[in-house]
Amino acid sequence: GAGVSQSPSNKVTEKGKDVELRCDPISGHTALYWYRQSLGQGLEFLIYFQGNSAPDKSGLPSDRFSAERTGGSVSTLTIQRTQQEDSAVYLCASSFFGGAGSSDTQYFGPGTRLTVL
Amino acid sequence: GNSVTQMEGPVTLSEEAFLTINCTYTATGYPSLFWYVQYPGEGLQLLLKATKADDKGSNKGFEATYRKETTSFHLEKGSVQVSDSAVYFCALIDRGSTLGRLYFGRGTQLTVWP
Numbered sequence A: 001g002a003g004v005s006q007s008p009s010n011k012v013t014e015k016g017k018d019v020e021l022r023c024d025p026i027s028g029h030t031a032l033y034w035y036r037q038s039l040g041q042g043l044e045f046l047i048y049f050q051g052n053s054a055p056d057k058s059g060l061p062s063d064r065f066s067a068e069r070t071g072g073s074v075s076t077l078t079i080q081r082t083q084q085e086d087s088a089v090y091l092c093a094s095s096f097f098g099g100a101g102s103s104d105t106q107y108f109g110p111g112t113r114l115t116v117l
Numbered sequence B: 001g002n003s004v005t006q007m008e009g010p011v012t013l014s015e016e017a018f019l020t021i022n023c024t025y026t027a028t029g030y031p032s033l034f035w036y037v038q039y040p041g042e043g044l045q046l047l048l049k050a051t052k053a054d055d056k057g058s059n060k061g062f063e064a065t066y067r068k069e070t071t072s073f074h075l076e077k078g079s080v081q082v083s084d085s086a087v088y089f090c091a092l093i094d095r096g097s098t099l100g101r102l103y104f105g106r107g108t109q110l111t112v113w114p
Helices: none
Strands: A006-008 A010-013 A017-023 A032-040 A042-050 A066-069 A075-079 A088-095 A112-116 B003-006 B011-014 B018-020 B023-024 B030-036 B045-050 B055-061 B062-065 B073-079 B086-094 B106-114
Touching: A006 A088, A010 A017, A010 A088, A017 A088, A017 A112, A032 A075, A042 A066, A042 A075, B003 B086, B011 B018, B018 B106, B023 B030, B030 B055, B030 B062, B045 B062
Parallel strands: A010 A112, B011 B106
Antiparallel strands: A006 A017, A017 A075, A032 A042, A032 A088, A066 A075, A088 A112, B003 B023, B018 B073, B030 B045, B030 B086, B045 B055, B055 B062, B062 B073, B086 B106
């Protein structure tokens, strides 16, 4: 597609439920990133996928958070047993990084606003 | 380590005023530097970037120069408009690392009054 897309745009859930957030990167982009934006913490890095390499999970705040990227394209961020402090906007970005003609510019999707009641 | 520090907001200006938002960085390698903008209710958009010392990034009347000697990347605009009201984020990528994540500043809220 023309840009990074994310779904759903808004998600309201109850504490303790699991949620899945989806990201469709720009076609052909090799790298995919998840960030979280909250009032108190600003923009936090969560996880990074680059090609077929093992993802960098160093930003995931707890083992309730996981992510996968299928076929080198679409990614799903899963939060298990959601807590109120998980409420935030979850941003996905992609870039063509690490090969000939690569650029380190990341292009962001519109985000998913997660509210945990 | 890698980090970005930008001036605290909010910044409130009248239309046609001069804007400066300060940004300084710490990097273990040789970073690329970025300014992203977030308009109300929208996602992050790349405003401008610079990849090496003394490079000037520019877009929509905004400019920032990569100053290695002062580790700075201050954002400037000569005459702001109401439509520039947004949150501005300074960020870096450490190109010396295989990890391409962005390190962001805390963001500066800009409000421009007519």
